[in-house]
Amino acid sequence: MTVQELRKQFPALSREVYCRPLIYLDNAATTQRPQSVIDVQSDSALLHNGNTHRAVHALAGEATRAYEGAREAVRAFIGAESADEIVFTSGTTASINLVASSFGDKFIGSGDEIIIAESEHHSDIIPWQLLCQRKGAKIVVLPVDESGHLEIDKLPSLLTKHTKLVCVAHVSNVLGLVNPIKEIVSLAHSHGVPVLVDGAQAVAHLAVDVKDLDCDFYVFSGHKMYAATGTGVLYAKKEILEQMPPFMGGGEMIETVSWEGSTYAPIPFKFEAGTPNINSVPTFVPAIDLVKSINGECAAELSKIRNFVYEALASDERIVPRGTTRNIDEKLPLFSFSVKGVHHEDLALVLDKMGIALRSGHMCAQPLMTRYGVTGMLRASFAPYNTLEEAKQFIEALDKAIELLI
């Protein structure tokens, strides 16, 4: 498939903003949706709308098959052993909160420690802070170095008999560097400590194999990999998931209910209280098909974009890039940077008027901003539907915007 063929599947990419062609470079925040995803979502709502797992009628059956079909598609996509290990949530944040509430309440107590990478998104910080406040546990920070790499050599000394969990992103939403998850997991497991991996930025770009990574939890959102918003996944190893108590009660998460007490449905249903997102979860199927179809020419163009933008930013003396590396292959096409003497918000506003959508601000990673001594940065994040020509236009527009603002 060519990039142009891929672009045609995304209606939003042919629109204009401020009478200019849209150049969408905020894919780390949310990717655009392809027609196939819109069609599945709309067909589900218009034609197959029944409540899942409950009634015996035809529509309920269709909805349930679509929903469970998505579970199997996600299982295969991330290489999980069993579809029972796939819990659908509303997104990465909800998945982490589920683990913090359920696993955290049961297995983390007073005096225990949770190791969290300094580069984590707030969604992988706040649920743990709330848990620590409830239980009297403590957060221990795994630092990143100036280039944005995790200081893995410090991890062994941070792992103590009090450590109950390690939380780290597969790829930071600010730095774009692929973290050495297998090494982290191996170190943590040697101390008997489970690892939660935030895969939100990784799933659209990397072939994820949870068995190979051997992580205990892997969480991600649908909307950052072309599926509908309000969809997310919590993968957890079966033996852990089975030990975790329910997080929310109600709906089909039960086996029997009486006033004396209730018994709960087996995993994964135990964690899916209430009516699930029945019209949107099935969009994982076309979204995964799309991710898997991106290879050859599209993948090659995205590598060219990554190398070009990386070089362009690194060679510009006005720019301070973050997440730098000598091995470009460990970098996703996600670039956060500051421009000396220019406020990130000003740049984002001017570039927006030039038709270029970027992210500016703290990017939900304030501890990392503090580490670099800034209040925010600018971020350009590319998807396989972006073209090298767009990347060149972005670099030209950035130059113009800087000249205008300095």
Place this chain on the structure above:
Amino acid sequence: MTLEEAKQAVVDDFAMFDEWLDKYEYIISLGKNLEPFPEEKKTEDRLIPGCQSRVWLDCEAKDGRLWFTADSDAIITKGIISLLISVYSGRSAEETAGDDFAFVNEIGLSENLSPTRANGLSSMIATIKKTALDNVGR
């Protein structure tokens, strides 16, 4: 120039530009040309709350009029606050307190700023208005 005339002048200035980028270039030039704001006045109590970038507003009452000065660490925000104080500085507290500030909608500023910025704009307006109200009858 009366308040109505000053507001109309801003609306007319913006009407000259067809492209949004040009409007922003104009705001940026306003920001760059704003009179220097003394460093010692960049205090917490002069910060306007609710803006993503930092914006300081100072007000002096003299001869029955309010004189505003301001600064920001972001140039576009600085341009916007410059535009507001160019309209409201040197007017009586009563006149500013009683104004509806509707001209910012006429130039489309509020809808074309990002939502976070638009919040900043409404905070700037609210702060100018509150300062004026606090000075009414003094």
